[in-house]
Amino acid sequence: MAAKFVNVGYGNLVAAARIVTVASPDAAPIKRLVQDAKEAGVVIDVSCGKKTRSVIVTDSKHVILSSLEPEALGVLLNQEN
Numbered sequence: 644m645a646a647k648f649v650n651v652g653y654g655n656l657v658a659a660a661r662i663v664t665v666a667s668p669d670a671a672p673i674k675r676l677v678q679d680a681k682e683a684g685v686v687i688d689v690s691c692g693k694k695t696r697s698v699i700v701t702d703s704k705h706v707i708l709s710s711l712e713p714e715a716l717g718v719l720l721n722q723e724n
Contacts, residue, residue, distance in 0.1 A: 651709045655689040680706035
């Protein structure tokens, strides 16, 4: 069985099966989640210096910051399934 990957921006790929949620970074709980993940050293910033528009949480508790909108990532995830 081949692994399915999702483009999270600028040629960066994440295994679709490992994604737990995709959220907007504007909510206070998500901001706290990102801050806690930074302190724990499990943040992966793939926004390439652009504004973070979505926060991806994986099953390994890594937090990925992307410059793509959550809706765009949702469409890409639905195409993979």
